[in-house]
Structure formats: C-alpha cells, structure tokens
Amino acid sequence: MCEANAYILKNGKEELLLEKVDRVLPHEKGLLLQDIFGRQMLLEGRIKELALVDHKIVLEEIT
Amino acid sequence: MCEANAYILKNGKEELLLEKVDRVLPHEKGLLLQDIFGRQMLLEGRIKELALVDHKIVLEEIT
Known part of the structure; x- marks a missing residue:
C-alpha cells in the first residue's frame, strides 16, 4: 500500500499528525484527511x- | 516504489501531467515536481x- 504519514509544520518542526493517509481532499475550511481505514480528520491547513x-x-x- | 502520477485539472477534467512523481515542493511561483528519475517540472499551481x-x-x- 502506498499510503503516507501526514506531518504538520509547527515552529519549523514536523509533527506527526496522522498515519497511513490515503486521501487528502479540499474541504470548506481547509483539508479533509482520510486514512486507509476510512478514519477522517479535518485540518485548517494546506499541503x-x-x-x-x-x-x-x-x-x-x-494562518 | 510509492510514486504517483500527477494530473492537472483543466475544464473539470484531469489531464496527465507527469508520471512517477516522488516529490512536490513549494517554489517561488508555484510548485516544483520531481519524478523518481530526478526529472523536474515547474508548475504555476497548487495541490x-x-x-x-x-x-x-x-x-x-x-488563476
């Protein structure tokens, strides 16, 4: 499987946000992340x- | 290898832009795409x- 781990940049450092991400979709307020198990997370952010x-x-x- | 193919949205349709993409990096005017062979392409666009x-x-x- 070719999922990836999603990291968020905070103060110049990469922090692990969500593992085994399959899909990243645009959402009203930013991004919708979905992992290979179908779990979802919303983020006010961008790639x-x-x-x-x-x-x-x-x-x-x-910001 | 877990590269992906990059498509560009044009008039609501996805057109193949670059195959076997490894890295996508922010660039002065948009994005720098790099395939697994190191070939690079600049795009005034976003993911x-x-x-x-x-x-x-x-x-x-x-736009």
Whole structure:
C-alpha cells in the first residue's frame, strides 16, 4: 500500500499528525484527511510538500 | 516504489501531467515536481487533492 504519514509544520518542526493517509481532499475550511481505514480528520491547513517515496506529506496550518 | 502520477485539472477534467512523481515542493511561483528519475517540472499551481492508494496527485493551476 502506498499510503503516507501526514506531518504538520509547527515552529519549523514536523509533527506527526496522522498515519497511513490515503486521501487528502479540499474541504470548506481547509483539508479533509482520510486514512486507509476510512478514519477522517479535518485540518485548517494546506499541503506544503510531498515526498512520496519517503511516504511523507507535509502540511501547514492556514494562518 | 510509492510514486504517483500527477494530473492537472483543466475544464473539470484531469489531464496527465507527469508520471512517477516522488516529490512536490513549494517554489517561488508555484510548485516544483520531481519524478523518481530526478526529472523536474515547474508548475504555476497548487495541490488540490491526493489519492495515494490510487497513486494520484491532482493539481490545479493558480488563476
């Protein structure tokens, strides 16, 4: 499976937010993240960077 | 390998832009896409949606 872990940038550091993310969809207030088990999380943020071979999604909050 | 194909949304349709994308990085004017062979492409756009289990990145142009 080619899911990735989602990290949020806080004060220049990447903190793990959600593991095994499959889908990231635009949502009214930001993003809807969904993991491979169907669990969902809303984030007022946007995608900053992807490194898929490293299974990594970097997100940042909307300020 | 867990690369994905990048599609660009044009008139509501997804057109294949770059295959086997590993990294997507923020760039001065939008995004820098890099495939698993190191080939790079610049796009004045942003990431709209991810579907990683389907190996899919959907981008949209900045209008």
